Amino acid sequence: MKIYKTKTYKDMSRKAANILSAQVILKPDCVLGLATGSTPIGTYDQLVEWYEKGDLDFSEVKTVNLDEYRGLTRTDDQSYYYFMHSHLFDRVNIRPENTNVPDGMAENPDAECARYEALIQSMGGVDIQLLGIGHNGHIGFNEPGESFAKETHCVNLTERTIEANKRFFATADDVPKQAISMGIKTIMRARKILLIASGEDKADIMAQALLGPVVPEVPASILQMHDDVVVVADEAALSKIPMQDSIG
Numbered sequence: 436m437k438i439y440k441t442k443t444y445k446d447m448s449r450k451a452a453n454i455l456s457a458q459v460i461l462k463p464d465c466v467l468g469l470a471t472g473s474t475p476i477g478t479y480d481q482l483v484e485w486y487e488k489g490d491l492d493f494s495e496v497k498t499v500n501l502d503e504y505r506g507l508t509r510t511d512d513q514s515y516y517y518f519m520h521s522h523l524f525d526r527v528n529i530r531p532e533n534t535n536v537p538d539g540m541a542e543n544p545d546a547e548c549a550r551y552e553a554l555i556q557s558m559g560g561v562d563i564q565l566l567g568i569g570h571n572g573h574i575g576f577n578e579p580g581e582s583f584a585k586e587t588h589c590v591n592l593t594e595r596t597i598e599a600n601k602r603f604f605a606t607a608d609d610v611p612k613q614a615i616s617m618g619i620k621t622i623m624r625a626r627k628i629l630l631i632a633s634g635e636d637k638a639d640i641m642a643q644a645l646l647g648p649v650v651p652e653v654p655a656s657i658l659q660m661h662d663d664v665v666v667v668a669d670e671a672a673l674s675k676i677p678m679q680d681s682i683g
């Protein structure tokens with residue numbers, strides 16, 4: 436595991452975008468695994484900036500997103516489909532047909548999970564998977580206690596996640612109670628994983644995830660078992676991890 440400590444959120448975003456860009460430049464038809472949440476927004480903004488300068492070409496890039504709420508339409512501004520289009524897909528030259536987000540409106544969610552998992556495999560797997568981390572250690576929507584062996588599946592969101600995400604909705608009651616998410620097994624199959632985190636409120640969980648025991652109660656702890664993980668986080672998020680290096 437390689438850990439880059441940056442001074443600020445902006446530096447974190449630039450470094451993360453740098454790592455994703457390197458993947459796109461080295462393999463123009465790569466498969467990027469993408470994430471939502473507030474943390475990756477700066478990373479996507481940086482990628483867009485470099486694209487606008489002519490330094491990046493997404494015309495052959497394919498993407499698969501980690502997760503999607505159940506019950507939100509694509510036009511709902513809180514759906515992850517909408518998020519990805521507004522923060523990245525509609526701002527670069529990626530082909531819409533090369534982007535993939537689970538269908539949260541699928542009538543048969545189990546069939547949708549199976550379709551999505553098969554799709555990822557048929558694309559040849561994920562070259563680099565971007566991840567944020569929840570305060571309870573979730574990655575994607577894999578909540579504490581879930582088996583590490585799961586592939587794409589339907590998830591019941593925890594109260595803590597609903598609480599954390601209610602800031603994006605009118606009330607906590609409006610936050611969907613379920614989601615479709617890549618499982619830990621799916622995530623761990625990615626050839627490279629890029630975990631990003633920012634802010635003091637993530638310091639405890641980052642220390643638990645990176646230094647604590649590998650247990651389903653801290654889903655992100657499984658990343659210690661992956662042989663190509665890069666962590667990019669700001670000083671605040673890494674403040675409970677003893678280390679020297681700092682960039683940016």
Ligand SMILES: O=P(O)(O)OC[C@H]1O[C@](O)(CO)[C@@H](O)[C@@H]1O
Nearest residue numbers: 471472473474566567568569596
């Ligand atoms: O980046 P944020 O907003 O702190 O969210 C952290 C995690 O929580 C989620 O938004 C889901 O609750 C994930 O998509 C994300 O990785």
